[in-house]
Amino acid sequence: MCFGKSLISFDLFVPSRPEWQELQQRDEHIQLLYTFLDGTNKSNDIKLLPKHMQKLSNFKISQDKLVTTLDGKIVIPKSTVSHLCRLLHKSHEGYAIMVDRIQRKFSCVGFTTIVKSFLSNCSTCYKNKELRIPKTNRKIKYSLMQKAYVDIGYSEAYSSFFITLVEAYSNYTFASWISNMRAITVIKFLDQIIQLTGTFDMIQFDNQSNFRSKELTNYLCLKGIEPQFSIPFEHYTNGKAERMVKTLKYDLQKMYDDSIPKTKAIQKVLEKSRQTPYGKDNEKYTPLQRFFQDKNRELSNTISPIESTTIIPLFLHGYYRPRPDIIADWEPCYVLQKINNTVYVIMEPGRHITRRTSRYVKLTSQSLSDEIVAEAKSKLEGCNI
Numbered sequence: 001m002c003f004g005k006s007l008i009s010f011d012l013f014v015p016s017r018p019e020w021q022e023l024q025q026r027d028e029h030i031q032l033l034y035t036f037l038d039g040t041n042k043s044n045d046i047k048l049l050p051k052h053m054q055k056l057s058n059f060k061i062s063q064d065k066l067v068t069t070l071d072g073k074i075v076i077p078k079s080t081v082s083h084l085c086r087l088l089h090k091s092h093e094g095y096a097i098m099v100d101r102i103q104r105k106f107s108c109v110g111f112t113t114i115v116k117s118f119l120s121n122c123s124t125c126y127k128n129k130e131l132r133i134p135k136t137n138r139k140i141k142y143s144l145m146q147k148a149y150v151d152i153g154y155s156e157a158y159s160s161f162f163i164t165l166v167e168a169y170s171n172y173t174f175a176s177w178i179s180n181m182r183a184i185t186v187i188k189f190l191d192q193i194i195q196l197t198g199t200f201d202m203i204q205f206d207n208q209s210n211f212r213s214k215e216l217t218n219y220l221c222l223k224g225i226e227p228q229f230s231i232p233f234e235h236y237t238n239g240k241a242e243r244m245v246k247t248l249k250y251d252l253q254k255m256y257d258d259s260i261p262k263t264k265a266i267q268k269v270l271e272k273s274r275q276t277p278y279g280k281d282n283e284k285y286t287p288l289q290r291f292f293q294d295k296n297r298e299l300s301n302t303i304s305p306i307e308s309t310t311i312i313p314l315f316l317h318g319y320y321r322p323r324p325d326i327i328a329d330w331e332p333c334y335v336l337q338k339i340n341n342t343v344y345v346i347m348e349p350g351r352h353i354t355r356r357t358s359r360y361v362k363l364t365s366q367s368l369s370d371e372i373v374a375e376a377k378s379k380l381e382g383c384n385i
Contacts, residue, residue: 017064017066017074018064020066020074020076021064021065021066023076023077023080024066024067024075024076024077026077027077027079029049029050029053030067030075030077032048032049033049033053033056033059033067033075034061034067036049036056037056037059037060037061037067038061050109052109058070059075068107069107071156073103073104073105073106073107074105074106074107075106075107075108076106076107076108077108078108078109078110078111078114081102081108081111081114081115082114082118084102084106085098085114085115085118085119086118088101088102089118089119089122092122092124092125094119094207095115095116095119096206098115098119099111099112099115100154102115104154104156141169142168142169143169144167144169144170144290144291144293145167145169145197145198145199145200145201146168146169146200146201146202147167147168147169147200147201147202147203147204148165148166148167148168148200148202148203148204149165149166149168149203149204149238149239149240149241149244150163150164150165150166150186150190150203150204150205150211150241151163151164151205151206151238151241151242151244151245152164152178152181152206152208152245153245153246153248153249154249155248155249155252155253155256156249156253157252157253157255157256157257158177158252158256158262158265160177160178160262161177161178161179161180161181162175162176162177162178162248162266163175163176163178163185163186163189164241164244164245164248165189165190165193165203165241166240166241166244167200167287167291168240169290169291170287170290170291171240171244171287171290172274172287172288172290172291173244173248173270173273173274173287174189174193174270175244175248175266175269175270176189176192176266177262177263177266181208181210182210183210183211183213183215183216184215185210186210186211186216187215187216187219190203190219191219194223199223199224199225200225201225201226202225202226202227202228203220203225203226203227203228204228204229204230204238204241205227205228205229205230205238206229206230206238206241207229207230211227211229212229244273247273248266248269248273251268251269251272251273252265252266252269255268255269271299273287274286274287274288274291274299275287275288275298275299309339309340310339310340310341311337311338311339312337312338312339313336313337314335314336314337314338314344314363315334315335315336315367315368315372315373315376316334316335316363316364316365316366316367316368317332317333317334317335317364317366317367317368318332318333318334318335318344318346318361318362318363318364319331319332319333319361319362319364320333320346320348320356320360320361320362321356321360322348330362331349332349333346333347333348333349333361334346334347334368334372334376335361335363336353336376336380337380339355341358342357342358343355343356343357343358344356344357344358344361345380346361347376347379351375351379353379353380
């Protein structure tokens with residue numbers, strides 16, 4: 001690996017961690033941040049740092065003396081991003097893949113602008129890219145099950161890929177963890193959904209090789225589904241799936257912070273997504289209600305379907321067992337009320353109000369005196385049983 005005056009040569013290799021350390025030492029702002037983190041900088045003027053570096057709690061010094069974020073991403077100088085792009089773009093990967101690969105291991109504010117500029121200067125990509133369609137202000141509205149959007153995302157918290165499908169009309173979302181991004185994996189995911197909902201008229205994908213494979217195309221043709229593909233560099237053409245991937249990644253991070261297992265986490269974030277009104281047009285109803293055409297549908301009842309309580313006043317002499325858990329002798333008591341044919345409210349000889357199930361209470365036909373009834377009513381008003 002050779003070094004120049006300001007940059008390392010990226011033509012053949014990616015810099016190792018010691019070489020990244022040397023590159024950080026050549027950057028004025030990163031080196032200043034290092035001195036604040038290790039305590040050698042005694043000045044308290046944090047405004048000497050760029051605004052995005054002024055919150056020192058977001059950074060740390062690793063064991064090999066590298067400035068990293070709390071999740072271990074190496075803070076790199078902005079001048080190195082174009083060289084990383086040149087290395088990663090040898091197979092002419094698209095914008096999303098390059099951004100994803102860089103931000104998995106590195107942290108650099110504003111690097112996406114450099115990636116866009118680099119791709120716009122690639123003559124091969126410019127020559128072979130599809131014709132762009134200008135964005136219109138008028139949104140196309142689809143009916144239920146007419147179109148769906150599919151995309152694959154990566155959860156840094158759980159270190160796993162997931163695939164998601166968003167129904168265009170209702171924004172109802174399906175998602176699942178996947179072990180790989182092969183076409184057969186996508187087919188299995190789509191087949192599980194189609195077995196539950198039926199087929200879609202159209203499904204829109206990104207331009208990844210697994211989505212453009214013959215296996216997936218043949219499967220869609222057999223199901224009578226028209227495959228569509230987003231326009232390179234025009235992410236709004238697959239915007240619903242792109243936004244849902246971003247939302248799921250954010251919610252999965254919260255599940256990970258709460259120590260929720262991986263399988264249960266994807267279920268919880270889907271439950272949240274399906275019950276959250278999406279966009280201004282659909283703010284009255286949730287995706288769950290729009291997908292099933294039922295404005296009262298929910299994933300869990302907010303009102304428990306418990307029957308109303310029936311209380312019958314008795315005020316009779318009776319008997320009860322003081323210790324229902326063991327075989328005890330019957331002792332006299334005052335039976336005041338009957339609740340739902342299963343529970344009695346009684347007053348023990350010590351004038352204590354309590355409950356007993358019908359199994360441990362016996363009634364007599366003898367009514368209580370007026371004095372005892374008045375005392376019992378006053379005690380019932382002052383207690384919560």
